[in-house]
Amino acid sequence: MRVVLTGGGTGGHIYPALAIGRDIKEREPDSSFLYIGALRGLESRIVPQQGIPFEAIHITGFRRSLSFENVRTVMRFWQGVRRSKALLKKFKPDVVVGTGGYVCGPVVYAAAKLGIPTVIHEQNVVPGLTNHFLSRYVKGVAVSFAESKPHFAKCPDVVHAGNPCASAVLRADRKQGFASLGLAPETPFVVVVGGSGGAKALNEAAVRMSPALSALPDVHVVIVTGERFYEETKARIEGLASSSQSRIHVLPYLHNMPEVLAAASLVVSRAGASLVAEITAIGVPSILVPSPNVTNNHQEPNARSVADAGAGEMILERELTGDALFERISAIMGDSDRRAAMSKASRSLGMPEAAAAIYEQIRRVTRQQR
Numbered sequence: 001m002r003v004v005l006t007g008g009g010t011g012g013h014i015y016p017a018l019a020i021g022r023d024i025k026e027r028e029p030d031s032s033f034l035y036i037g038a039l040r041g042l043e044s045r046i047v048p049q050q051g052i053p054f055e056a057i058h059i060t061g062f063r064r065s066l067s068f069e070n071v072r073t074v075m076r077f078w079q080g081v082r083r084s085k086a087l088l089k090k091f092k093p094d095v096v097v098g099t100g101g102y103v104c105g106p107v108v109y110a111a112a113k114l115g116i117p118t119v120i121h122e123q124n125v126v127p128g129l130t131n132h133f134l135s136r137y138v139k140g141v142a143v144s145f146a147e148s149k150p151h152f153a154k155c156p157d158v159v160h161a162g163n164p165c166a167s168a169v170l171r172a173d174r175k176q177g178f179a180s181l182g183l184a185p186e187t188p189f190v191v192v193v194g195g196s197g198g199a200k201a202l203n204e205a206a207v208r209m210s211p212a213l214s215a216l217p218d219v220h221v222v223i224v225t226g227e228r229f230y231e232e233t234k235a236r237i238e239g240l241a242s243s244s245q246s247r248i249h250v251l252p253y254l255h256n257m258p259e260v261l262a263a264a265s266l267v268v269s270r271a272g273a274s275l276v277a278e279i280t281a282i283g284v285p286s287i288l289v290p291s292p293n294v295t296n297n298h299q300e301p302n303a304r305s306v307a308d309a310g311a312g313e314m315i316l317e318r319e320l321t322g323d324a325l326f327e328r329i330s331a332i333m334g335d336s337d338r339r340a341a342m343s344k345a346s347r348s349l350g351m352p353e354a355a356a357a358i359y360e361q362i363r364r365v366t367r368q369q370r
């Protein structure tokens with residue numbers, strides 16, 4: 001099968017596309033791929049590293065408020081459609097799969113206009129602007145949450161699949177997770193990660209709790225800061241946490257997140273949809289701090305569903321302090337029964353077969369075409 005993947009801006013839209021691609025390749029090894037992303041999106045760095053051919057279009061997202069920038073965005077959209085049509089005519093895909101983020105707007109729209117079968121995947125309960133717009137044109141929509149279905153009433157084929165990142169993390173090599181961090185197998189560790197771009201508030205809490213970590217002598221803490229916060233966060237932690245320094249690992253980004261999650265005892269994170277799907281696929285206990293800076297506060301329902309199931313705890317950002325975070329971490333890390341119960345509850349929320357469900361849908365829409 002010839003497949004165009006598109007989606008991006010943040011990891012939450014890129015990794016689902018990569019996971020769908022990986023699954024297709026396993027089932028149909030002769031498949032070939034082209035990823036179309038934004039020039040300045042995170043995808044322009046991540047995708048080529050995965051060995052997938054990458055083409056960029058120049059596109060920006062809409063501002064939700066009235067702004068002259070939006071006029072430029074509309075112009076770039078049509079330029080993006082033209083460029084996408086040229087790329088699609090050359091590559092001749094059997095299907096175009098979009099996973100949200102503004103870049104997939106012109107690509108999927110262009111494909112639909114050329115009569116190429118199209119499927120989009122939505123990660124969040126409330127769809128983003130781009131997927132909402134595209135739902136009128138695509139042949140299939142795969143949703144992560146059953147509650148999202150009514151938003152896509154205009155599409156004839158909507159399946160509740162889950163998030164394909166879940167399937168990717170299920171296959172991850174746990175041993176490699178420890179090894180990549182330089183830890184002996186089965187060393188207990190906590191990962192603190194603020195989503196694909198990092199989170200200032202989580203980094204701040206991590207810095208403030210770092211001196212207290214010496215009270216947890218057996219536990220390592222991996223702090224993933226996001227590229228833009230790395231230097232500053234690392235320097236501040238080094239200045240504060242001398243006695244427990246060797247057990248605190250500060251990193252800008254993790255390119256092997258599935259492996260690290262598979263090995264982690266506890267995850268402290270934002271409540272982005274893909275990360276939540278990953279931790280529930282394998283049942284990692286979590287402390288989630290939803291970002292208050294996202295459209296419609298959509299991370300809070302993600303975090304609440306995890307907390308309500310007993311799979312994790314939620315701390316609202318306004319209640320997040322170094323002390324509060326340390327207290328919750330030490331309570332969970334000090335109680336293995338509680339961690340086991342959280343892990344079980346976490347797994348019960350997971351939908352690890354998401355990639356297979358999406359593959360079936362892709363096959364369905366491509367068959368219709370013939």
Ligand SMILES: CC(=O)N[C@H]1[C@@H](OP(=O)(O)OP(=O)(O)OC[C@H]2O[C@@H](n3ccc(=O)[nH]c3=O)[C@H](O)[C@@H]2O)O[C@H](CO)[C@@H](O)[C@@H]1O
Pocket residue numbers: 010011012013015100123124165193194195196197224252253254255256257258270271272273274275276278291293294298299
């Ligand atoms: C600020 C913002 O707009 N956040 C949105 C964005 O989040 P964001 O891009 O942060 O998305 P998620 O938390 O859903 O996913 C992050 C993805 O990046 C990966 N990862 C992250 C850090 C790292 O160092 N290495 C790594 O590989 C994770 O494993 C995961 O697969 O998209 C999500 C999915 O639409 C939304 O739910 C989030 O609300």
